[in-house]
Amino acid sequence: MLIGTLSERTGCHIETIRYYERIKLLPKPPRSGGGHRLYDREQVKRLVFIRRSRELGFSLDEIRTLLRLVDGKRYTCQEVKTITETHLDDVKRKIADLRRLQKTLATISGQCEGGLVPDCPIIDTLLSSR
Amino acid sequence: MLIGTLSERTGCHIETIRYYERIKLLPKPPRSGGGHRLYDREQVKRLVFIRRSRELGFSLDEIRTLLRLVDGKRYTCQEVKTITETHLDDVKRKIADLRRLQKTLATISGQCEGGLVPDCPIIDTLLSSR
DNA sequence: GATAAAACCTGTAGTAGCTACAGATGCAAG
DNA sequence: CTTGCATCTGTAGCTACTACAGGTTTTATC
Numbered sequence: 319m320l321i322g323t324l325s326e327r328t329g330c331h332i333e334t335i336r337y338y339e340r341i342k343l344l345p346k347p348p349r350s351g352g353g354h355r356l357y358d359r360e361q362v363k364r365l366v367f368i369r370r371s372r373e374l375g376f377s378l379d380e381i382r383t384l385l386r387l388v389d390g391k392r393y394t395c396q397e398v399k400t401i402t403e404t405h406l407d408d409v410k411r412k413i414a415d416l417r418r419l420q421k422t423l424a425t426i427s428g429q430c431e432g433g434l435v436p437d438c439p440i441i442d443t444l445l446s447s448r
Numbered sequence: 449m450l451i452g453t454l455s456e457r458t459g460c461h462i463e464t465i466r467y468y469e470r471i472k473l474l475p476k477p478p479r480s481g482g483g484h485r486l487y488d489r490e491q492v493k494r495l496v497f498i499r500r501s502r503e504l505g506f507s508l509d510e511i512r513t514l515l516r517l518v519d520g521k522r523y524t525c526q527e528v529k530t531i532t533e534t535h536l537d538d539v540k541r542k543i544a545d546l547r548r549l550q551k552t553l554a555t556i557s558g559q560c561e562g563g564l565v566p567d568c569p570i571i572d573t574l575l576s577s578r
Numbered sequence: 579g580a581t582a583a584a585a586c587c588t589g590t591a592g593t594a595g596c597t598a599c600a601g602a603t604g605c606a607a608g
Numbered sequence: 609c610t611t612g613c614a615t616c617t618g619t620a621g622c623t624a625c626t627a628c629a630g631g632t633t634t635t636a637t638c
Contacts, residue, residue, distance in 0.1 A: 406553045423536040432526045
């Protein structure tokens, strides 16, 4: 299987696949006589794992750790669960931060009538130190 | 006022101030005989504006636009309000995305008992293409 | 006036996670 | 044999900073 096929089957861009190889998330694949990368079904599985994890917001570093656990086959549920829950806490914190932002933005946006005058309560808010 | 003082008064790191100058968010300040940057109160105001906008999640590009409007003094409330509301929509979208993530993560984390067996429902989820 | 310490200077490289080239090959079909 | 697509390597770009290294200026103390 050539890189283009792997790309289609996983939904990862070709450049991304080569990038993952460079940073050692994917092993160096064997090559054809002309130097083209050759992949098998095992690599499809691995790349789908990576992609799925990215969709869930795991960092490449967290994914590297997960893959090491899976590769070593000596992982315990506890290790995996800990990584997941740490990440979940991150997500929760981000949501809380964004909610606060949303509130402030809605407030200052609501104060502005969108008229033609160059005296804008939004700008005023941004200019005042707090 | 030297860069260290500006830094203290605005809460921006010195490196960040120089960075903002490099990318033309801040104008090049006059220099002392020895080449040190000299700032006045006007620049404190401008930098506070930038900082406050960053805290609200505006990108440097959005801030550049806001500053251009303020600098030109020919902005209307409508222009400012549009930028703010576009940004607010962004924030709302991010919150929605993260909520979905949170749900999925909580679900898969809940399926896992955290035992010692190397058969983990989290890993299983990540390995399956959907 | 000498000296030491703090603050400042420039320029460059690193961070995350890709994406986008340029310019050179490999390979298959007509 | 040539056209055209896929692939190759290597490098630079993106956001918004941060962190040096190695040098100079300013300020404080003696």
